[in-house]
Amino acid sequence: MKSRGNADSLEAAIGDRIAGRRGPPPEMDLPRYAVDRAAHRLRGVPFVESPNCDARPDADDISLLVVHAISLPPNQFGGPWVERLFTNRLDPAAHPYFETIKGLKVSAHLLIDRGGRVAQYVPFHMRAWHAGESCFDGRRRCNDFSIGIELEGCDEQPFAAVQYTRLAQVAGALMAAYPAIRPARIVGHSDIAPGRKTDPGPHFDWTRFIYGLEYPR
């Protein structure tokens, strides 16, 4: 499914699962996550500070989750480059593509790599610079009120199963900590910046993600 799709049907899908008509996939028995509400960080996750953030206009307004995909160089996985981009340490000479994004100052709150490893770069109460020019439900500047999660991925290849598991667990923890984030307020970057962004891309399976989601009711 290319876009976020119909929120009502996704809510219904979650309801089906909660009602026991579908059980959680076995990999859901992996570690759970929780947000340290004082530090606005995920517990037990490496924190690498990104300078690419600032204060939200309203620190209490955290009400949207934006799913992204990124790979550096494009369509290649496994290098240190995304973290270096987020920390302004990406060497433009290391790859021809890096020269084209020299000076780009971006970040996301979280990154989930191909192996399902989660890292945090910006505390959740701060504004990460992930969405850019964007609009959700008539409201612009989605960075102001959203949490951004990058999956290591691209438009051309499927995501790893463990990434869905981790994303669902992390999203559940975020929904518990920031209850204004509901299933209908989880979107892809392409949904809030149509025509400008394609991520998380055609291979991202929204239904799979939403079915795996566990969140407080």
Ligand SMILES: [Zn+2]
């Ligand atoms: Zn994006």
